[in-house]
Amino acid sequence: MFPTGFVIINYLLRRGVKSTLHGVLLAILTGLFAASATAHEVRPAIGDVEVTQDAVRLDLRLALEGLVAGIDLAGLDDTDNSPLSGYYDQLRALPPADLETAFNDIWPAIKDGIRIEVDGAEIEPSLGDVQIPEVGDTDIARDSVLTLTAQLPDGDAPVMIGWNATYGPLVLRQVGEGDALYTGYLEGGQMSDPLPREGVAELGALQEFGRYVVLGFEHIVPKGLDHILFVLGLFFFSLHLRPLLWQVTAFTVAHTVTLALATLKIVTISPEIVEPLIAASIVYIAVENVLGGQMNMRRIVVIFAFGLLHGLGFASVLGEIGMNPSRLIADLVAFNIGVELGQLAVILAAFLLVGIWFAKKDWYRAVIAIPASVIIGLIGFWWFVERTIL
Template sequence: MSALTITRRVLLSMVLVFTVLPAAAHEIRPTIADVEVGGDRVTMMLTVTLESLIAGIDLSEVENTNNAPEAAIYDRLRALGPVPLEAALRNAWPRIRQGFLIEVAGERLPPEIVSVAIPAVGNLDLPRDSILTVGADLPPGDAGVRLGLAPRFGTFIPRQIGAGEDAYEGFLDGGALTPEISRAQVLTEGAGALFLRYVGAGFEHIVPLGMDHILFVLGLFFFATQLGPLLWQVTAFTVAHTITLALAATGVVTVPASIVEPLIAATIVFVGIENTLGFGTVKGRTALVFVFGLLHGLGFASVLGDYGIASGRFLYALVGFNIGVEFGQLAVILIAFSLVGWFMSRAWYRKAIAIPASLVIACIGAWWVVERTIL
């Protein structure tokens, strides 16, 4: 049996296994807040996973709750009904409230619980989004309000309500604060500014945050001996992930991250092995890259979907994010070429550079397959 046949059968088996696996990962998603600032009070209605806050999980350190030291506590809380979970929230509130950052003129304001809406217990393998409304009284004066979450609470997406499509929407790392939100005027953000912000977000999702996508693009780079075929493959990858990014981000296609993420890692393993064994052709690799690009687009969409973008401005965000992703991929290729691309035509390039690099890529991808399915 040829190496090509063996590898294809292994990859097909992995696809079948991942397809039937349950959505086991307890995914961590950003906290979305609808913000209302009045003359004497600020209110935030947050869509949040209460169990992670009550358990004390540091969301800046883990990608899903299964990897947290408090995973057992989280799982017990996840099985609680709405009434006991709300009781646990109120008991832990003196600790939790310190993670909600509400500042006026440099003064920190303590938030209080206004209301809690907790869904009934559902699929225990999926996160449960609750609605937590908190508020704080503002001191006298006209100083604006800045809002944020402590680093351990993870990513924060504040959206000012009641201001139409141009209302401010942030995407903040834990610990960061919004610009000052006026008590009398709405903080707005034009379409152009939003477009540029999402170009930056797309680029950042590749460089430096998208290590899996970086390794895949490097796998394409180390297969090539000329820039022409490489650009064709990158083009095929771009067209493919643009299709699924648009379909998944608009809700037409939905695939759980617990399936998508291991399969993305499997594509990295495949390109690394194919580079090492040398059984692929340029045409075959280009077609395969298109198929793999469809899968990577689903991964991009899961990130874009976390932003909670207003429907009226979604197209600006989608196009900007996709352009940012392309800039990120081109940056990876340019950096790789500047380091070793000058030697592509040398007889020793494949054995001395391309194969060792591809083996490293395949090994990292294999570890991610295990980590994303078993650990």
């Protein structure tokens, strides 16, 4: 891939005209809608929990193949990066009955990693219904649903739920009457907050606000490599404060708009369209950096348009986690603050590592900015190919 990418970049440099850049982008966008996206990305499992006076029920929606394959999902972003990826892909092709048999064989070991606690004492869950969809496109993860139940001891002690870190992230939701909702995003073997037997777990407004700030920050650093590369593309365009400020402001305003619209379900666009376009946006910014684009209104408009796409990408995270309807605006603001802090951290790190030392050197653009932009563009190009063709 990399030799091919350098040939493309070299061709663009030799041509050195905007029409070439626009032609490449037109080809990317034209091919986008005819291509399918890969889906080996590790997504969090979604657990809907119901706690009553004497029992707890947990409905887990997840890619069951990961558990059956025994892949360590802790910190993993793509199952293709696991040495067990071949077995995982084989499991995707199994009919539901065969996959259920494989799961039942390994259930005793999986069960040991699922923790339900009351007053510090562990309660063993029982496996109920197992719903596995028919085999479809094996390049796309199928979501199975497991129903787990457990009898609770007498008393009013709340319940805490978690699972082994190797099972990956878990979004735990407790729904009560009306708009009452508790959401916990659990990683690294974390346990949930205490879940009461009546009503739902309640977090203080400040505590919940802080959690969404952290969640937004983590979606950039360290999990949002595509967003990190886009911001670095803005950084390597120019180290002067005014151009950088204009670009970051346009990007921020744009993704704030679509983040809000998508979270409120006013705008809905499939990730199969959004994710490849985000990769294409990285390529565009990088190539324009190499060609020596000018800081003008056209570039601001382009960055604003790309910011709209990235906002839709941010919204997919909130869509998986869910938000408290009674604090929807506050949680949305908190998540966006976290995203902005993440972006600022990326720019600050780049400035401290590169800008402060080399910005005033005559060779900065030729030796640092252009090679860095080429690398960013090649990575974005690979992601686009991966998300559309492979």
